[in-house]
Amino acid sequence: MPDSASIAPIAREADGRPALWVCNRCGWVYDPSLGDPLGDIPPGVPFEHLHDGWICPNCGAEQDYFFH
Numbered sequence: 803m804p805d806s807a808s809i810a811p812i813a814r815e816a817d818g819r820p821a822l823w824v825c826n827r828c829g830w831v832y833d834p835s836l837g838d839p840l841g842d843i844p845p846g847v848p849f850e851h852l853h854d855g856w857i858c859p860n861c862g863a864e865q866d867y868f869f870h
């Protein structure tokens with residue numbers, strides 16, 4: 803089964819867009835509408851759907867460091 807089959811609840815802004823997530827270590831912002839070109843993440847991928855190995859492209863922090 804592909805990873806996308808494991809659906810996690812997606813945090814959303816009041817207007818329904820997937821929420822921005824901020825790295826608690828360096829302040830880098832993950833914008834789902836932009837994805838992460840450095841991490842090979844295409845636009846439109848919610849933070850919750852990033853693969854387990856994804857880390858902050860700016861400082862290398864793991865996903866546990868991100869908040870929204």
Ligand SMILES: [Zn+2]
Pocket residue numbers: 825826827828829830858859860861862863
């Ligand atoms: Zn970071």
